[in-house]
Amino acid sequence: MSDLSVNIAGLTFKNPVTTASGTFGYGEEFREFFDPGELGGIFVKAVTGKNRDGNAYPRMAETPSGMLNSVGLQNKGIDHFCREIYPKIKDFDTRVIVNVSGSTIEEYVEVAERINELENIPSIELNISCPNVKLGGMAFGTVPAMATEVTAAVRKVYKKVLMVKLSPNVTSITELAKAVADGGADAITLINTLLGMAIDAERRRPVLSTITGGLSGPAIKPVALRMVWQVHKAVNLPIVGLGGIMNATDAIEFILAGASVIQVGTANFIDPMVSVNIVRGIEDYMKRHNVGAITELVGALRTD
Amino acid sequence: MEIKKFVQDLRVVQNIRLNKRHFILELQSPEKFPLILPGQFVQVLVSNSPSTFLRRPFSIHSVDYANNSLRLLVQIKGEGTLHLSKLHDGDSLNVIYPLGNSFSLPATRDVLLVGGGAGVAPLLFMAKLLNQDHIHPTILLGFRTKEEVSEIEEYSKYGTVLVTTDDGSAGEKGLVTDHPVLKGERPAFRKIYCCGPEPMMKAVAKIATMHQIECEVSLENTMACGFGVCLCCITPTDKGNERVCVEGPVFNVNRLNWGQEEK
Numbered sequence: 001m002s003d004l005s006v007n008i009a010g011l012t013f014k015n016p017v018t019t020a021s022g023t024f025g026y027g028e029e030f031r032e033f034f035d036p037g038e039l040g041g042i043f044v045k046a047v048t049g050k051n052r053d054g055n056a057y058p059r060m061a062e063t064p065s066g067m068l069n070s071v072g073l074q075n076k077g078i079d080h081f082c083r084e085i086y087p088k089i090k091d092f093d094t095r096v097i098v099n100v101s102g103s104t105i106e107e108y109v110e111v112a113e114r115i116n117e118l119e120n121i122p123s124i125e126l127n128i129s130c131p132n133v134k135l136g137g138m139a140f141g142t143v144p145a146m147a148t149e150v151t152a153a154v155r156k157v158y159k160k161v162l163m164v165k166l167s168p169n170v171t172s173i174t175e176l177a178k179a180v181a182d183g184g185a186d187a188i189t190l191i192n193t194l195l196g197m198a199i200d201a202e203r204r205r206p207v208l209s210t211i212t213g214g215l216s217g218p219a220i221k222p223v224a225l226r227m228v229w230q231v232h233k234a235v236n237l238p239i240v241g242l243g244g245i246m247n248a249t250d251a252i253e254f255i256l257a258g259a260s261v262i263q264v265g266t267a268n269f270i271d272p273m274v275s276v277n278i279v280r281g282i283e284d285y286m287k288r289h290n291v292g293a294i295t296e297l298v299g300a301l302r303t304d
Numbered sequence: 305m306e307i308k309k310f311v312q313d314l315r316v317v318q319n320i321r322l323n324k325r326h327f328i329l330e331l332q333s334p335e336k337f338p339l340i341l342p343g344q345f346v347q348v349l350v351s352n353s354p355s356t357f358l359r360r361p362f363s364i365h366s367v368d369y370a371n372n373s374l375r376l377l378v379q380i381k382g383e384g385t386l387h388l389s390k391l392h393d394g395d396s397l398n399v400i401y402p403l404g405n406s407f408s409l410p411a412t413r414d415v416l417l418v419g420g421g422a423g424v425a426p427l428l429f430m431a432k433l434l435n436q437d438h439i440h441p442t443i444l445l446g447f448r449t450k451e452e453v454s455e456i457e458e459y460s461k462y463g464t465v466l467v468t469t470d471d472g473s474a475g476e477k478g479l480v481t482d483h484p485v486l487k488g489e490r491p492a493f494r495k496i497y498c499c500g501p502e503p504m505m506k507a508v509a510k511i512a513t514m515h516q517i518e519c520e521v522s523l524e525n526t527m528a529c530g531f532g533v534c535l536c537c538i539t540p541t542d543k544g545n546e547r548v549c550v551e552g553p554v555f556n557v558n559r560l561n562w563g564q565e566e567k
Contacts, residue, residue: 025533029550032309032531053545060528060536065354067528071535074545217357269529270349270359272400273311 002286003293004279006040006260008238009186011122011161013040013095013261016294017251017279020242020265021046021099021125021165022071026085027092033272038279041095043263044085046127047115049107051077061198061207066217066244067266068196070210073101073130078111082118090120099165101127105153112158122160125240126151126185129167129192130214141167141192144179151183163240165189166227168220173227174234181235188231189240189263191224216266218244225257232258232299246274248281258299308338309400309531316395317373322454325380326422327389328365331397332373340367341406342430343522343554346376347530348388349398356384358528359400363425363499363553366432374401379422403530404553407520412494413439417463418480418508420446423500426522428455430497431462442466442493444483446500450474481507493517509557519557523548 004015018041019030026044027036036042054074061068075081081098089096098115102108108126115121128141128150140150151164164180166173168191177188193214198207206212224243232239241259245251246267254262264275271277282294291297314331321327347359365377380389391397407430415434417427424445434441441463447453450473459465467475468483476483481504485491491511498508499522512519525548527537532550539548541559546552 022535023533029532033311054535054538057538057540058526058536059538060526060534062355062358062526062528065357067358069528069534069536074535074538266528269534270357271311272309272529272531 002283002291003295004040004282004286006295006298008123008163008240008260009161011095015040015279015282016255016259016261017275017282018043018095018097018240018261018263019268019275020263021127023265023268027089027096030268030272034276035093037093038276039094040261040279041097042092043097043099043125044089045075046073046099046101046130047075047078047081047111048073048101048103049078049110051075051080056209058207058209059213061213063196063198063215063217064219066215066219067269068198068208068213068215069193070208070213072210078114082114086118086121090118095123096121097123097125097163099125099127100154101130105150108150109153109157112154116158116160123163124154124158124160125163125165125189126154127165127192128180129165129169141165141176142170144175147176147179148183151180151185155184161186163187163189165192167192168223168227168243169195174230177231177235177237181237185237187238187240187260188235189242190227190231191220191243194220194223216244218246218250220244221250225253228254228259229257229301245278248278248285251278251282252285252297255294255297256299256301258301260295260298309403310338311398311400313396314399316391316393316397318393319389319391321389322377323452326452326454327378327380329376329378329388329391329397330373331376331399332371335372337367337369337372337374338402340364340374340402342433343406343426344402344404345530345553346374346399346401347403348376350384350387351398353383353387356387359530360384360388361403361524361527361530361549363522364402364429365425366429377422377425377428400530404549405551407497407522407554409437410434410439410495410518414492414494415439415441416485416491416493416496417441417443418446418486418496418498418500419444420480420500420504421448423504423522423524426499427497428459428462431459435462440464442485444468444480444485446470446480446504447474479507480504481511486511491515491517496520498522506562509560509562512557520554521557521560522553523555524553
């Protein structure tokens with residue numbers, strides 16, 4: 001029997017397969033397809049201090065092996081989350097982790113403090129990497145001093161497992177990883193979307209209402225793998241890896257590069273069953289390669 | 305736990321070419337269909353090309369419960385639909401269905417169905433449902449040219465069919481909104497169901513609003529998932545930004561802020 005369980009800063013996951021924030025709603029929609037309890041965890045849609053309507057339509061452009069989005073953190077705010085959403089998801093038989101976003105350090109702190117009170121949410125993922133909001137968002141994730149500051153501010157009030165999600169839109173990902181480690185992060189999630197744009201040549205206009213947006217899907221997988229590998233070598237913190245994972249082989253690649261947990265993101269849009277199938281595919285891989293525990297594979301990439 | 309939506313490999317049983325740009329795909333399920341309603345749509349996977357990464361949404365044209373088969377009316381627009389146009393009997397297609405809400409039933413017998421281009425797809429399905437309530441709607445269909453006028457005999461089984469073409473080569477010349485039944489001083493309908501290009505739906509909605517006729521439209525916003533999680537297909541409504549794939553695709557025009565834009 002293969003042991004798929006993993007551990008991040010004392011928090012155990014029954015398997016390393018989780019779903020990326022913004023691609024799984026609050027888990028409710030997927031209950032029509034399968035039981036979220038089959039997954040290691042779910043990272044639910046970003047929550048901010050106040051209601052956000054998000055950006056104007058069009059918010060999506062299909063691109064080769066990927067897509068651009070500029071949703072802009074549409075959500076109903078922390079009050080609504082605690083009152084309406086939390087009761088519906090608190091009893092899922094899986095780790096439910098909340099992605100926390102804000103425009104100011106105060107907003108990040110406020111939301112983190114509120115979620116700290118929720119008994120069945122064992123961890124938050126600090127989103128300092130959203131490219132689709134005007135204030136805050138990615139700005140916190142591209143300047144190391146700001147990344148340290150916001151992480152440290154949240155660390156003061158947040159007592160459980162603190163993950164920080166990094167932006168790939170930087171010159172040195174290791175510098176940012178070190179910055180959030182200095183701020184007190186327990187784990188690092190990478191990568192968020194790559195800033196990109198799409199143009200409609202016929203109309204001579206951008207496809208997205210916001211002109212630029214975040215690129216996701218298999219198109220970004222090589223960049224994500226490289227960043228997971230670099231951070232794994234440079235920083236002694238567990239990594240949650242994502243970026244274009246479409247199947248179990250992709251997931252294994254991220255684990256070999258150094259990820260303890262992986263997130264399935266854009267693939268959920270194409271196949272709502274994909275994350276469950278990835279769990280099964282990882283089991284098959286372990287049997288084929290005679291791997292007793294998935295943790296043996298974390299960072300096990302051979303470069304000799 | 306209730307499982308309401310399916311991700312299934314459906315078998316292509318017919319691919320019927322209507323004209324240069326349009327074709328009908330008939331797909332059969334190995335299992336018994338759930339209840340499917342007019343206005344609902346499917347998400348079709350077009351695999352093996354990097355440029356057709358996401359699924360393609362199509363409105364359901366008709367459902368045959370006896371055969372567990374459904375039909376899609378598809379317009380060739382790009383690489384994905386071109387690939388679908390080349391499928392043969394026996395080919396397999398991965399489909400998520402049924403998705404979205406549906407047209408509501410009318411509280412009147414004076415019903416008009418208006419469609420343009422491939423937007424006519426859900427109207428045939430709706431016309432059949434109305435017939436079950438012994439309502440025989442007027443069905444106004446807009447096409448580019450005579451060459452594209454298709455399935456009139458099929459629609460005629462369920463109501464009175466009127467046609468417009470852009471060039472006047474069949475039916476009335478002009479857009480659907482140029483047809484006397486809509487252009488007249490007081491259109492003789494109490495309910496309009498409309499699907500087609502957005503400018504057409506807005507023009508129909510304007511006429512409906514002017515004459516206080518209840519009007520539902522089916523939106524075709526671009527989407528990634530089709531089941532409510534990507535939040536890409538939103539449209540502004542009286543309740544804020546709503547998802548076309550879950551709260552829609554059918555909306556009563558009173559709920560959309562189209563009126564304000566025109567004013």
